[in-house]
Amino acid sequence: MKILINAGPTRESIDPVRFISNHSSGKMGYALAQAAVDAGHEVTLVSGPVTLQEPSGLTDFIRITTAAEMADVMKRLFASADLTILCAAVADYRPKIIASSKLKKTAGDMFLELERTEDIALSLGKVKRPDQMLVGFAAETDNVEFNALKKLEAKNFDWIAANRVGIPGSGFASDTNMIKLYCSDGRMLDLGCSAKLELARVMIRTLTEKK
Numbered sequence: 666m667k668i669l670i671n672a673g674p675t676r677e678s679i680d681p682v683r684f685i686s687n688h689s690s691g692k693m694g695y696a697l698a699q700a701a702v703d704a705g706h707e708v709t710l711v712s713g714p715v716t717l718q719e720p721s722g723l724t725d726f727i728r729i730t731t732a733a734e735m736a737d738v739m740k741r742l743f744a745s746a747d748l749t750i751l752c753a754a755v756a757d758y759r760p761k762i763i764a765s766s767k768l769k770k771t772a773g774d775m776f777l778e779l780e781r782t783e784d785i786a787l788s789l790g791k792v793k794r795p796d797q798m799l800v801g802f803a804a805e806t807d808n809v810e811f812n813a814l815k816k817l818e819a820k821n822f823d824w825i826a827a828n829r830v831g832i833p834g835s836g837f838a839s840d841t842n843m844i845k846l847y848c849s850d851g852r853m854l855d856l857g858c859s860a861k862l863e864l865a866r867v868m869i870r871t872l873t874e875k876k
Contacts, residue, residue, distance in 0.1 A: 667745060685756060697865040748797070748798045751786050751789075751799070790822065801816060804830045805830065827846075
């Protein structure tokens, strides 16, 4: 099976020195890529800027920096993938104007105008074929199930992995995670709390099993 995975954060420049980003370490996406390779699949990983070592055995590995770059690559590769897993924490907003030189500190406050980035999940969900599977992640601080199910429907996902962030041992930068899988057919699988690679192996088996 051809599997496309994205991982890590994006960086949206304010000026040549500063940028907007988030706390994503890329660990969950990289674990999914390694688990998929270990299971014998052809895996392409599209990664934002992280400090992790490239998983071994990938078919292709593509580094990007911005949300726009991520959108371009994912839309280009999506049609040839059997399974796409959107694990990256892509910026929802970027500075409307990027300063060409470093912005200097002043005595007063500074106001930054932001504009929306492309919703990659929504774009892919609109062109998904019946023979393709699209899987998303919902990293939430509260109302986890409600927000995950809302996102599952809105993005035309087949599955969504919901995890609560902001608590010890779950989410960004941690080596462990706590995941519940929700399917568009109404199924829910509680994977519990475990090492990210172990969770990734369970996810890959579940998503690729023959029905």
